[in-house]
Amino acid sequence: MQNIRIVIYSPSYIIRKGLASIIKKIQGIKNVISIDLHDELVEIINQSDFDFYILDSEINQQKDLIKILAKKINPEQLIFIINDVNYKSLPSNFKNTIHINDSQVEILENLNNLIGNTAKVQSKSDLPEEISKREADILKYIALGFSNKEIADKLFISAHTVVTHRKNITRKLGIKTAPGLTIYAILNNIIDINDTEKI
Amino acid sequence: MNYHTLSILNRFGIILGFGDKTIEEVCVDKNVDVNFFLEILNTFVDKEYFPKKHLQTFSVMLITDYLQKTHQYYHQVKVPEIESLINDMVDTCYTQKENLILLKKFFNNYKKELLIHTEREENVVYPYTLSIEKAFNNPIFDSSIIELMNTYSIDIFKTEHDDIEEKLYDLKNIIIKYLPQPKDVRLCNKLIHELFILEQDINDHSIIEDKVLVPKIREMEKIIKDKFSK
Numbered sequence: 001m002q003n004i005r006i007v008i009y010s011p012s013y014i015i016r017k018g019l020a021s022i023i024k025k026i027q028g029i030k031n032v033i034s035i036d037l038h039d040e041l042v043e044i045i046n047q048s049d050f051d052f053y054i055l056d057s058e059i060n061q062q063k064d065l066i067k068i069l070a071k072k073i074n075p076e077q078l079i080f081i082i083n084d085v086n087y088k089s090l091p092s093n094f095k096n097t098i099h100i101n102d103s104q105v106e107i108l109e110n111l112n113n114l115i116g117n118t119a120k121v122q123s124k125s126d127l128p129e130e131i132s133k134r135e136a137d138i139l140k141y142i143a144l145g146f147s148n149k150e151i152a153d154k155l156f157i158s159a160h161t162v163v164t165h166r167k168n169i170t171r172k173l174g175i176k177t178a179p180g181l182t183i184y185a186i187l188n189n190i191i192d193i194n195d196t197e198k199i
Numbered sequence: 200m201n202y203h204t205l206s207i208l209n210r211f212g213i214i215l216g217f218g219d220k221t222i223e224e225v226c227v228d229k230n231v232d233v234n235f236f237l238e239i240l241n242t243f244v245d246k247e248y249f250p251k252k253h254l255q256t257f258s259v260m261l262i263t264d265y266l267q268k269t270h271q272y273y274h275q276v277k278v279p280e281i282e283s284l285i286n287d288m289v290d291t292c293y294t295q296k297e298n299l300i301l302l303k304k305f306f307n308n309y310k311k312e313l314l315i316h317t318e319r320e321e322n323v324v325y326p327y328t329l330s331i332e333k334a335f336n337n338p339i340f341d342s343s344i345i346e347l348m349n350t351y352s353i354d355i356f357k358t359e360h361d362d363i364e365e366k367l368y369d370l371k372n373i374i375i376k377y378l379p380q381p382k383d384v385r386l387c388n389k390l391i392h393e394l395f396i397l398e399q400d401i402n403d404h405s406i407i408e409d410k411v412l413v414p415k416i417r418e419m420e421k422i423i424k425d426k427f428s429k
Binding site: 037173175179183188 | 305
């Protein structure tokens with residue numbers, strides 16, 4: 001699995017910084033964000049577009065956080081940092097933990113297992129990173145300056161499908177904007193330079 | 200000595216040749232707020248260091264002034280540098296001139312976009328934040344601020360604030376991954392290097408807007424509204 005995004009929440013600078021430096025050694029991690037403010041955590045949980053949330057067990061005292069977590073986030077995405085005292089107070093459906101005294105190897109193995117588990121579900125992202133024939137068709141229309149809606153009409157698919165294809169094209173090529181995709185299309189002879197004014 | 204900070208010195212109007220003066224002495228000379236200068240410098244040097252709450256304690260005046268200077272740095276230094284590198288590449292290349300002209304056009308459009316983006320901030324957003332700060336500090340309540348707040352708010356800015364560095368990201372990736380390697384590798388590497396620097400700088404700049412200025416103004420707006428309803 002690739003492009004995993006992780007949030008670390010702890011009031012302790014040492015814990016945040018330490019965990020982040022260990023986590024960055026895991027392959028496929030795209031983004032690790034460390035936060036120490038309650039409000040910011042709430043904001044991030046509400047957006048819920050991270051893959052894993054590593055949380056200090058002290059949040060157990062903050063009932064509002066536990067409530068939002070239960071509502072928004074799948075318990076399998078939660079990992080709690082525990083110590084010998086506070087581990088007992090964790091709700092029983094929170095199973096993933098890192099003990100504060102775990103060694104680096106233990107932490108890495110633990111996290112790799114968790115990440116590996118979800119990889120089986122989302123094996124989609126293991127495909128080779130070349131664009132498919134269909135995506136190339138769509139890329140051509142994007143490069144020519146057509147909107148999602150226009151492309152959908154031309155190819156008899158829904159606008160939603162076009163958006164999904166677009167996301168995949170962007171992920172595979174590493175190009176986000178329409179003018180950027182146009183240049184790619186010209187460089188790769190998908191369209192002719194004279195066909196477009198939109199760069 | 201971290202030489203990447205040189206551009207920050209310029210933004211604060213500090214010029215080299217200050218001998219063995221301390222940072223404080225130099226700042227006093229140039230009328231620069233020492234604490235603010237140091238915090239900005241520290242966040243620039245250490246990517247893990249970003250004391251949001253502390254940065255929010257500085258005045259809107261200081262923050263927007265710095266942001267504005269950063270805009271100037273883009274338009275007066277960084278963008279022209281990149282432009283001239285691209286021009287040099289076009290001039291010295293005979294095998295794929297048309298591809299490079301394409302990149303040039305792409306960057307030219309980006310330049311216009313960046314200008315629109317920064318002008319909007321300087322003409323609309325920053326003046327608004329300054330008005331909020333003024334009203335906030337004014338012991339006498341002036342209801343005209345409420346009218347202003349009905350026409351604009353910092354949350355409107357937050358939603359309209361787009362990712363201006365996306366196109367730089369694209370340009371960089373196109374050159375690295377897809378452009379046939381130009382003959383002059385030295386020029387090409389220099390260009391990529393500059394694109395990385397500008398992208399990172401714009402990124403740092405946006406973080407100050409989104410994580411410092413926006414929450415600070417939001418808080419002030421709230422307090423002003425509360426005052427008004429009483």
